[in-house]
Amino acid sequence: MRIIKYVDIMSAKNEGRKKIIISPGIMVSPYARETARSFGIDIVEYSRNKREEKNMRKLFIAGNWKMNKTNSDTVKLLSDLKPRVSDAGEVDIMVAPPYTSLTLAAEILSGSNIMLGAQNMHHEESGAYTGEITADMLTEAGCSWVIIGHSERRKYFGCTDELVNKKLKKALQKGLNPIVCVGEQLEDREGGNTFEVLRRQVTKGLEGITDLVTIAYEPVWAIGTGKTASPEQADDAHKFIRELLADIYSPEDAEKIRILYGGSVKPGNVAELMAKENVDGGLIGGASLVAETFSQVVKF
Numbered sequence: 501m502r503i504i505k506y507v508d509i510m511s512a513k514n515e516g517r518k519k520i521i522i523s524p525g526i527m528v529s530p531y532a533r534e535t536a537r538s539f540g541i542d543i544v545e546y547s548r549n550k551r552e553e554k555n556m557r558k559l560f561i562a563g564n565w566k567m568n569k570t571n572s573d574t575v576k577l578l579s580d581l582k583p584r585v586s587d588a589g590e591v592d593i594m595v596a597p598p599y600t601s602l603t604l605a606a607e608i609l610s611g612s613n614i615m616l617g618a619q620n621m622h623h624e625e626s627g628a629y630t631g632e633i634t635a636d637m638l639t640e641a642g643c644s645w646v647i648i649g650h651s652e653r654r655k656y657f658g659c660t661d662e663l664v665n666k667k668l669k670k671a672l673q674k675g676l677n678p679i680v681c682v683g684e685q686l687e688d689r690e691g692g693n694t695f696e697v698l699r700r701q702v703t704k705g706l707e708g709i710t711d712l713v714t715i716a717y718e719p720v721w722a723i724g725t726g727k728t729a730s731p732e733q734a735d736d737a738h739k740f741i742r743e744l745l746a747d748i749y750s751p752e753d754a755e756k757i758r759i760l761y762g763g764s765v766k767p768g769n770v771a772e773l774m775a776k777e778n779v780d781g782g783l784i785g786g787a788s789l790v791a792e793t794f795s796q797v798v799k800f
């Protein structure tokens with residue numbers, strides 16, 4: 501159970517925030533409430549039901565397990581997760597375990613409201629690419645989603661915008677739903693180049709693509725670091741990406757596309773991020789590895 505304490509109010513004050521948005525499951529200590537009032541900071545509850553009332557795009561919460569979980573861990577985590585989120589009908593939910601667990605995960609998730617995705621794929625049909633995996637292998641294993649161009653793939657495994665584009669084309673050809681990841685490095689943000697980087701990644705990544713695809717905005721400096729982009733920073737980046745999508749597709753289509761935010765999303769900050777007009781869900785790393793935490797993010 502997360503509790504909003506005095507320190508949280510102090511950090512909101514230091515950041516100049518006048519409003520703290522929390523999900524209804526989060527407690528506020530009496531002292532924190534009093535302190536907030538004295539600083540003129542509003543504590544506002546926001547839940548996923550409010551999104552429905554406002555007719556926002558359907559929420560999509562995806563868990564990226566990265567290089568974590570053996571087969572036995574997968575059985576435990578998914579068996580624990582399934583009942584916890586079975587009543588979250590108004591949210592699309594996906595998990596992306598490691599390749600070795602995909603078939604097993606597909607069996608466990610069969611008939612549930614949790615979809616299955618992979619963390620990467622190769623763009624070729626088949627061949628001499630030791631250690632790689634094809635779209636057909638993923639669909640046969642039971643995947644309907646694939647994450648493409650995650651910043652860790654870009655950073656450690658040489659994934660370029662050109663490769664993102666090739667992978668994307670192959671995934672779509674094979675009927676997989678891609679989540680295309682984009683996001684700037686810390687030096688890009690500090691150098692004022694965030695939008696330029698996003699423009700390049702989105703336009704090159706989506707070159708020649710006519711199908712609508714899901715996008716994940718993940719500022720690299722916020723991934724696994726505990727630093728989250730502020731809801732305003734996230735919304736600004738998402739708004740900019742949506743403008744790019746309006747040019748690539750059409751303004752109407754851009755309105756249909758879901759743009760997820762990723763980077764240290766957790767139960768304590770999910771509500772304020774998802775309250776933003778252009779934030780349509782989350783790509784969750786660390787917080788997707790524990791069933792209770794992930795279900796709190798799903799059902800904020």
Ligand code: PGA
Pocket residue numbers: 564718722723724725726762763764765783784785786787
């Ligand atoms: P994080 O990872 O939630 O652990 O920051 C997000 C991601 O890389 O998708």
